[in-house]
Amino acid sequence: MDKAxxxxxxxxxxxxxxxxxxxxxxxxxxxxxIVSSLSEKIANGRLRTIYENIYHAAVKNSPQRELLLKTFSEIEEDEMYTENVYRLVKELGITNPSQLMKELTAPEKGAPVLMKIREKYYRFSDPVFKTYARLRNWKY
Known part of the structure; x- marks a missing residue:
């Protein structure tokens, strides 16, 4: 299955x-x-998985944070350069994406979704979650 x-x-x-x-x-x-129906359930967040809970915890009630997360999930490379992502989301109206990163990277708020590799480079702490976030339809 290609989506996997x-x-x-x-x-x-x-x-x-x-x-x-x-x-x-x-x-x-x-x-x-059946396979199509299940793929749709995953995309719409209606199939209970651990990744659905992580997605909700990362996004919370913030459409801007969801946009940032989904933009990171669309980057093909494992290590993602924040300046490229920030430029994309700023074009979509997010004024300060670096502030939103705190919720996605702060270990005191649970397991971080994104981990800093080096200055301005991040990767998903769980590469399977990156795929899930890409497959998942928008919450907002």
Whole structure:
């Protein structure tokens, strides 16, 4: 599955949930309709996973923080240069993205979503969460 981006977690999650859904529907096979339905549940945050909880904790009630998080998740590289991300989100109306980073990187608020690698470079503390954030539709 391409959406899994090489992470067995997503393949396992979809496989398990597809099997359960097929059983509930009385089907003996898993078809594209079931897989599509499950992908939509993940995107809309309606499939309970640990990553949904992390997503809500990171975003909280801030559309701006969600925009920043989703922008980081779209960067292909593992190590992400903040100046490039900041430039993109400033074009979308966020005036001070560095202030929003505190919530995404502060260990005292739980596990940080982003970790500083070196000056102005960050990476997701959990690369699977990066994929989840990319797949997840907007909360706001």
């Amino acid at each position: 981006e090489g992470f067995p977690y997503f393949v396992h999650l979809l496989g398990r949930e597809a099997m359960l859904m097929a059983f509930e529907l009385g089907q003996k096979t898993i078809d594209a309709k």
